[in-house]
Structures are given as structure tokens and as C-alpha cells.
Amino acid sequence: MITWLHDWDEAIAHAKKSDRPVLIDVEKEQ
Amino acid sequence: MTYPHPAIIAAVTTRFVPLKLDYRDPHVRALNLIWLPTIYILDKREVIHYTSVNSLPPEDLLDVLDLGEAHLRMKQGKSDVAASLLTAALARRPDGPLIDEVLYWSGIARYFAGGHDHAARDDAWSDLRSRYPESIWTHRIPE
Numbered sequence: 280m281i282t283w284l285h286d287w288d289e290a291i292a293h294a295k296k297s298d299r300p301v302l303i304d305v306e307k308e309q
Numbered sequence: 310m311t312y313p314h315p316a317i318i319a320a321v322t323t324r325f326v327p328l329k330l331d332y333r334d335p336h337v338r339a340l341n342l343i344w345l346p347t348i349y350i351l352d353k354r355e356v357i358h359y360t361s362v363n364s365l366p367p368e369d370l371l372d373v374l375d376l377g378e379a380h381l382r383m384k385q386g387k388s389d390v391a392a393s394l395l396t397a398a399l400a401r402r403p404d405g406p407l408i409d410e411v412l413y414w415s416g417i418a419r420y421f422a423g424g425h426d427h428a429a430r431d432d433a434w435s436d437l438r439s440r441y442p443e444s445i446w447t448h449r450i451p452e
Contacts, residue, residue: 281312281321283329287336290328294353300381301326302374303349305342308331 314367320374325350350377358384372398372407379418388421412437413446 283304284290294301312318321327330337332345340349340357350359359377361370375398379391395415399408416433423429434450441447 281318281327283327285329287328287330287334290326291353291355293326294351297326298353299324299326300358300378301328301349301351301353302321302377303328303330303340303351304346305330305332305334305337305340305349306346308329 314370317367317370317374320371324378325374348373350374350381352381352385356384368402368405369407371401372405372411376407376411376414379414383418383421388418391418392422394418409437409441409444409446412441413449 284293290301290303293299312321332342339355340347344362346364347360347362349357351357358381359373361373361377365373375394379394382388382391382394392415395411395418398411399415402408405411412433416430416437419433420426420430437444438447438450
């Protein structure tokens, strides 16, 4: 299971710490 | 989408920071969204390196993940990492629908990884030209 973040700033902060790419999935969320 | 697939879960959880956004999120405006769903691969400076529109079968999405990360790594000066990703993609599924694109960028990644290695680039591009003569990626190879 993938644990998705939902906050842009939090994802970018994770990317800066880990040097991982950010995979963004834009959908129409319920 | 195709995220329940075990190989997708493994790739995303070990190599990416997964972020799911609603199309109304204010940050989406900067992504120039046209269609839902769309996935983007960004770096930590918030620069987009790859975009893929609509859902894909898991096997294709794996290739997209490799292509996207390879683009990002090449621009970070890590062409050796990019070349490894694309070589693995070619080995995983040598005849997938994105293989012409993977072959094209594999040639470029290997060129930079080898310190302007013309032979490595031409090896990949020769394979591309012979297997996919009508591909747009073959048309992009200089005569």
C-alpha cells in the first residue's frame, strides 16, 4: 500500500531530505 | 489507477515521495493541468521533469516512473543512475509500448554517463533505428 501525502510543502520537504523525486497524482478527490 | 500492483507499490514506496492532490488544490495551477488524472515527476526544487496523462496499465507506469526519474537524474548530473534505470527498464520488458522512448533516452544517458561516449549512444540508437524505424524517437536521431 502506498501512503500518499496530501500536502505540497510536506512532500517537497521530504524530497529535500531524501533526494527522492516527488510523484504527484492529480485527481478529482471525493 | 494501477497503484495496487505490487511492483508499482515497491517502486513508488522505495524511490519516490508520493503526493496525491485534488485538482482544486492551489498548487495544481502551476502544473498546467489539462486532464484528469495526470501524474507529474518533480524534483525538490519543484521543477517538473516528466508528465503522463490519464491512467496506464502497471507495466507502462513502471516505464513512466523509470523515464521520469531518469530525466531528473540526468539533469542532476547523475547520468550513471539514469542509464541504470533505463537499462533495467529495457531488460524488464524489451517490447513494451514505451521502449522506443526508453531506447532513445538510454542512448543519451549512456552518452553522458560515459563522458561523451558516442559508441554507447550509437549502440542504443542503432537498436532503436532497426527495431522502430517509424517511431518519432527514431526520427529524432540525426542522420
